[in-house]
Amino acid sequence: MLNYLRSYYRREMFFPGLIAVFLNPFYFARKNLASAISDFSANIHGYLLDVGCGTKPYHSLFKVESYRGLDIDSPVTRKRGIADDLYDGTQFPYQNETFDSALCNQVLEHVFNPDEFLTEINRVLKPGGKLLLTVPFVWDEHEQPYDYARYSSFGLKALLEKNDFKIISHQKLAADATILFQMTNAYLYKISQRWPRLLKLLFTVSVMAAFNILGVVAGRLLPANPDLFLDHVVLAEKKS
Numbered sequence: 173m174l175n176y177l178r179s180y181y182r183r184e185m186f187f188p189g190l191i192a193v194f195l196n197p198f199y200f201a202r203k204n205l206a207s208a209i210s211d212f213s214a215n216i217h218g219y220l221l222d223v224g225c226g227t228k229p230y231h232s233l234f235k236v237e238s239y240r241g242l243d244i245d246s247p248v249t250r251k252r253g254i255a256d257d258l259y260d261g262t263q264f265p266y267q268n269e270t271f272d273s274a275l276c277n278q279v280l281e282h283v284f285n286p287d288e289f290l291t292e293i294n295r296v297l298k299p300g301g302k303l304l305l306t307v308p309f310v311w312d313e314h315e316q317p318y319d320y321a322r323y324s325s326f327g328l329k330a331l332l333e334k335n336d337f338k339i340i341s342h343q344k345l346a347a348d349a350t351i352l353f354q355m356t357n358a359y360l361y362k363i364s365q366r367w368p369r370l371l372k373l374l375f376t377v378s379v380m381a382a383f384n385i386l387g388v389v390a391g392r393l394l395p396a397n398p399d400l401f402l403d404h405v406v407l408a409e410k411k412s
Contacts, residue, residue: 204345218272224279290335337408347401349394353387
């Protein structure tokens with residue numbers, strides 16, 4: 173029973189349903205990411221490399237021949253034991269033109285050498301290979317001290333084109349009133365982290381849940397704003 177509850181809770185963190193309104197402080201961010209990645213996954217085929225795979229939370233969304241996870245070599249990733257391969261932060265351990273597709277989810281902001289990083293992704297992709305990239309635009313500093321950058325839509329486009337990628341599609345997530353409520357809950361989450369576990373739980377299912385509900389209503393009633401948003405989702409193609 174305990175394992176089931178843990179599995180259910182983890183799923184609600186990455187694939188939020190109705191109950192997650194009361195459980196997930198990052199309801200809007202995670203719900204939008206899961207939906208967008210699911211929509212874009214139809215463009216991803218063949219041999220897929222998940223760059224900075226973490227726990228591979230979106231593995232189930234991809235119907236591909238092969239799904240390989242790559243992550244930075246560190247004590248945390250070694251202990252986690254989920255990544256198929258590790259790398260030193262400089263060069264990927266693959267030959268040129270090995271993969272048909274690449275996924276890079278919420279990783280680019282943690283890369284201090286983005287040109288070299290994207291060059292490596294480009295190198296291991298076959299000509300015409302697809303890159304599905306997500307990266308935050310408005311978000312707090314996280315995974316500190318390894319949080320180095322935020323990208324505007326113009327900066328991200330320039331960076332990708334500089335490294336021989338062509339953008340096929342670009343979507344901005346939470347470009348509406350929900351961003352205000354998501355950032356409020358991100359703030360509340362941070363200040364409550366050192367509270368006793370039971371108090372944090374009560375705070376989440378009451379106060380933060382209330383902001384989630386208000387955000388759902390506000391997002392439907394108030395106009396969108398394409399200049400203020402949480403995340404980019406980009407589908408790009410390696411230039412031949």
